[in-house]
Amino acid sequence: MKKLNLCLLVGGLSLFLASCASILQPYDAKTPLGEQINYTITGIDAGAGIMTGAEKAIDLYDLSKDNWQLQPSSTAAMTSTLDKAIKDKRPIVVTGWTPHWMFTKYDLKFLDDPKGAFGKAENIHTIVRKDLKKEEPTAYTILDRFYWTPEEMADVMLQVNDGIDPEVAAKEWLKKNPDQLNKWTEGLEKVDGNSIKLTYVAWDSEIASTNVVALALQKMGYKTTIQAMEIQPMWASVATNAADAMVAAWLPNTAGIFYQDYKDDIEDLGVNLKGAKLGLVVPTYMENINSIEDLKTK
Structure with missing residues (x-):
């Protein structure tokens, strides 16, 4: 029993020392960063x-x-x-x-x-399927007009990070920013339950933008659905008409290879956010x- 207790003591001490060694100290400008x-x-x-x-x-x-x-x-x-x-x-x-x-x-x-x-620095683009303008002109115009700033996007992202449901955070943002919604929808004809599907990559930024755009489309009578995908299937879904649009194209670097692969089968509506950076x-x-x-x- 004494031997067992000694082993437990030694083992516990080893774990304690190991945990202490793993605790980093506050930043020290006089010590090389790599060492810290x-x-x-x-x-x-x-x-x-x-x-x-x-x-x-x-x-x-x-x-x-x-x-x-x-x-x-x-x-x-x-x-x-x-x-x-x-x-x-x-x-x-x-x-x-x-x-x-x-x-x-x-x-x-x-x-x-x-x-x-x-x-x-990159920009984020809106990409839609071909023939969307002819088949759903109201949705096309909203997506074409959609534009906001990094600061506006961050407002929604921070709420989501704080535990608010993304759709609720998007609703709150639109409620507080009616002028933006008006810019995207002014003068357009409402529809009656037409379906629009948006795809996105489940990054914080794209969760925010996709939920905001989906709600803007709903305001104009659309029945919108959103689906998270990996980046390559997201591009493929729009190129093959499995989805109608996405507002998550980081160009020219992050998604450049996918743009080259699918550019003949999609329509690029241009920038919806300027100054993205990695x-x-x-x-x-x-x-x-x-x-x-x-x-x-x-």
Whole structure:
């Protein structure tokens, strides 16, 4: 029994020490950043476009020499890890993009990317099936007129992140922004229960925009349905007329390959949001980390 108790004591002490060792300390500007976070960039789902950009950054900036690595997780896991780090002012580097609610909730900054690993700023486009204008001119015009700002999108995203149902958050936003709804629907004829299907990628930004557009269409008499898909099936659904439209086309970089594959079978109505951006992101209290280059030496 004494031997068993001793083993339990030693085992418990080992677990305690291990847990203590895993607790990161607050950010220290005098200590190289890599040493503080085990040379790890916290990412999202493996295979996401932003992860490809992060891997390219590790290569272009020669970060692999210092054993920098990209840790895949999920969007939810990444933002949870970011939240915990910021509460304790700990160091962290994440893959980030805007528009996203985390830029509204936290003080964050993109690291400069002078070598262009993540490409230039992107825009989000509205894509519709061919013949939509002829068959559903009211829906086509609403989708063609749909445009909002990153700040407006972030308002909806933040509510959803706080636990509000996306449809409820979209209704609240439209109620508070009647001028926007009027811009999209002014002078159009209402329909009587015509069906419209929208597809989207289940990113926070696209959940927000798709729910807002779906409700705007409902205001004009449409029976709208929305369906989440992976990015390639989303494009294919519009190109094959399985869906009517999507407002989730990040171009020219993130979805560029899919645009090239399907451009002859869809209609691009143009930009619905300007200035989308992807890159590596840190909290602003990491004052001396301002460029991806800084990960090598600071």
